Amino acid sequence: MNGELKVVSYLWLFVFFNLQLYSQQTSREFKMRIEPVFNGEKLQKEHWYISDIGDSIQFNKVKFYLTDFKFDVTKKTHQEIINNSFLVDVFNENTLLRTLKRPLNKKDSIVQFSLGVNGNLSESGALSGDLDPAKGMYWAWQSGYINMKIEGISPSCPIRKNKFTFHIGGFQKPYPTIRKLNFPIKENQKEITLVVDIATFLNEMDLKENHSLMMPGEKASKLADIAVKMFDIK
């Protein structure tokens, strides 16, 4: 009896270590650094910037979700990364470096992810981690995630305290606001730097006329089209 028990234990250990080894062999760490800038200059909280339109601007909140990371999307065998919804707060260094598992691949490939949270997650009730509604990125009414928040002040905004507030979200047709991003990666690449240039967004906003949005709809969808242009790799 004791002998049988030993054999079973050894078998389990063998299977366990092989699974660990297999897992290490089929994937490796892939880091994504997020670099927030304004016209190439490092983005700082409550620092004055000037947009191409000539507006003076300060930012106090820039947050967005990056979700649904996938590698090798061109192949049928693409690998989806589980639990990969990240909330990025550009003024919180801890959120600017993310580590993913990239499947081993001997060819150049692409990494694909979404700016925003998909409708399925927006209709899944109370979630945890970065998707916890306590993160302040969930609309109570017209429930669903806010994909991106850009807030700050500008003397150009003709409203109380000169605030601008852009909350971009909404997942229902015909105005979904989630946007896909794809970037090429080399065979042995272990890291990618994602540059987020907030100026790209503000350069297209006339803050005298357009300084506030806090609901889903056509305007949110148009702003999502602009927001996705902020992202590029270095």
Added chain:
Amino acid sequence: MKKITCFVGGILLLSFIGLKVKKNIFTYPEYWPKPIYDITNNPVTEEGFQLGRALFYDPILSKDNTISCASCHLQASGFTHIDHDLSHGIEGKIGTRNSLAIMNSAWSDSFMWDGGINHLEVQALAPLTSEVEMGETLENVVRKLDENTFYKNLFYKAFQDNTVTGQRVLLGLTQFTVMLNSYNSKYDKYIRKEVGGEFTAQEKNGLKLFRNHCSSCHTEPLFATNEFKNNGLAVDTTLNDYGRMRITKNSKDSLKFKVPTLRNIEFTKPYMHDGRFETLQEVITHYTNGIQYSKTLSDELKNSIMLTHREKVDLLVFLKTLTDKEFLFDKRFSFPKALLTQK
């Protein structure tokens, strides 16, 4: 000897599992439809239910610690705000709608009069963050609860870990509200042919009239549907509330509101999304004589409902058989006395 050892070991293992796996206490009548809310994702345990119950009755959820969920959802009135056409929140601020009765929520696929909330677990976020209701943020609620040993203990009991998160606050509240199920009215006993469910001739006629004129929208056994209907109410120009259209931005949804349950209707006054009717007689008279025609008027109301005075009385008598006093006075759902001694 080996067999005895295995048997004892098995028993011990089963006891251990029994201690670890907490019992799901959510139940409903077997002849009811399957709930829409997937209870397997948030099984209701006694500990989770008690956490949700404390949260539901505690004004700690509001910005100035003055308003709880129960302020607008009183048990004795079917968990709605009796005698208030529009509910009021912190600092006496007045909302724009009549609070809905909370019951049988697991069978709803959207919440609020306009269906603006898409999941039971996030329903509480709306009143919690509304400036005219509780005016708080979930982040701040998490902070307040995390500093409170009474709640840390309740979270530990419910989740085997005393970490307070937004998700756990919402799941706890859901475990309480999903248990608020009414199925022991005289009508239910009549359907189940139980003692106490004997209908009078008048009640039977009322049920017949109900099935002829009302049940296409207020469908048994829940006396509600997950639909939005324009029930012919004129717009209150002080509110200009167009209901579902606010969410969908589709003019076809103009003046459509959620079809509410009629269970415990005797005690959930006032009625309609803006609480314009004080009595059930007024409601019945609206359906027989007060329908305002508009493009989105519900098909069911395009032909007039003709009822004699006697039929109206019979219908009213039937509606009162939907009162479930076991539910309205169930001590499991009442204010938890532990809240009084917690601080």
